[in-house]
Amino acid sequence: MNVRISHTASAQKFLEDASGLLNDQGNPRAKALIYRILRDSVNIIEDLQVTPQEFWKAVNYLNELGTRQEAGLLVAGLGLEHYLDLLMDAEDEQAGKAGGTPRTIEGPLYVAGAPLADGFARLDDGVDPGVVLFMQGQVKNTDGTPLAGAVVDVWHANTGGTYSYFDGSQSEFNLRRRIVTDAEGRYRFQSIVPSGYGCPPDGPTQQLLDQLGRHGQRPAHIHFFISADDHRHLTTQINLDGDQYLHDDFAYATRDELIARITFSDDQQRAAEHGVSGRFAEIDFDFTLQSTAQPQEQQRSERVRALEA
Numbered sequence: 001m002n003v004r005i006s007h008t009a010s011a012q013k014f015l016e017d018a019s020g021l022l023n024d025q026g027n028p029r030a031k032a033l034i035y036r037i038l039r040d041s042v043n044i045i046e047d048l049q050v051t052p053q054e055f056w057k058a059v060n061y062l063n064e065l066g067t068r069q070e071a072g073l074l075v076a077g078l079g080l081e082h083y084l085d086l087l088m089d090a091e092d093e094q095a096g097k098a099g100g101t102p103r104t105i106e107g108p109l110y111v112a113g114a115p116l117a118d119g120f121a122r123l124d125d126g127v128d129p130g131v132v133l134f135m136q137g138q139v140k141n142t143d144g145t146p147l148a149g150a151v152v153d154v155w156h157a158n159t160g161g162t163y164s165y166f167d168g169s170q171s172e173f174n175l176r177r178r179i180v181t182d183a184e185g186r187y188r189f190q191s192i193v194p195s196g197y198g199c200p201p202d203g204p205t206q207q208l209l210d211q212l213g214r215h216g217q218r219p220a221h222i223h224f225f226i227s228a229d230d231h232r233h234l235t236t237q238i239n240l241d242g243d244q245y246l247h248d249d250f251a252y253a254t255r256d257e258l259i260a261r262i263t264f265s266d267d268q269q270r271a272a273e274h275g276v277s278g279r280f281a282e283i284d285f286d287f288t289l290q291s292t293a294q295p296q297e298q299q300r301s302e303r304v305r306a307l308e309a
């Protein structure tokens with residue numbers, strides 16, 4: 001028998017009291033959100049007849065998620081971070097803000113304050129024996145005008161699929177740089193070809209994905225924040241073509257316009273022109289930004305990030 005009490009006046013009043021709606025202190029927005037969360041929670045408990053064992057398992061899961069710092073990973077894996085992108089896309093469409101390179105998720109591994117370079121930067125510290133990568137392109141306005149002085153803030157994983165700062169074995173800001181575009185809006189960098197990666201196999205995110213019958217793997221990708229005066233901030237990634245998880249990303253970040261062709265070359269004459277030897281890879285990718293007069297649209301979204309002041 002499914003016993004329900006959430007519809008009763010006393011239960012409603014109880015939830016209002018618990019969310020602070022019956023006092024005049026605190027924050028009205030927080031109260032509205034918590035009231036909704038409590039109401040929806042009791043509906044889930046009653047609708048799905050959640051047992052006390054299941055309830056306490058979920059509470060313990062949240063503790064586990066916090067201890068392992070995986071909440072940011074879980075919201076990516078459950079597609080909620082991608083859902084925010086879809087919602088912002090729909091808002092843009094309604095507001096007539098079309099065009100430009102599509103946005104996609106930031107993920108939880110950005111670190112603020114990477115070294116700033118003009119036009120060109122080398123991202124890797126030379127320790128990782130990965131294939132040398134040269135990536136270059138132009139930052140432009142949707143009307144095709146090159147944007148000089150734009151900032152290409154780039155970060156990616158090493159060949160082990162881990163990120164500096166979060167992987168303490170890598171040097172500071174390894175595979176992270178901010179590159180200011182030249183007079184033609186061009187940026188260029190040397191790095192190593194990143195690997196795809198998966199959720200920590202023993203962590204709570206993977207544990208939940210296992211329950212859903214899903215894997216926790218991402219295709220190889222490179223993250224970017226692109227910003228320029230009088231233009232909308234862009235949070236995006238490129239995915240390397242040919243990766244087995246290209247269209248099966250557990251975080252749903254792949255978008256057709258963001259698939260970058262990567263070409264590998266063993267031409268030693270060209271390698272020498274690049275100042276390297278052995279096999280190397282190249283990616284050409286341009287970023288297009290929408291104009292805006294709104295200062296707030298020129299900034300990245302507010303959230304807690306490593307080393308962000």
Ligand SMILES: [Fe+2]
Nearest residue numbers: 107109221223
């Ligand atoms: Fe990533």
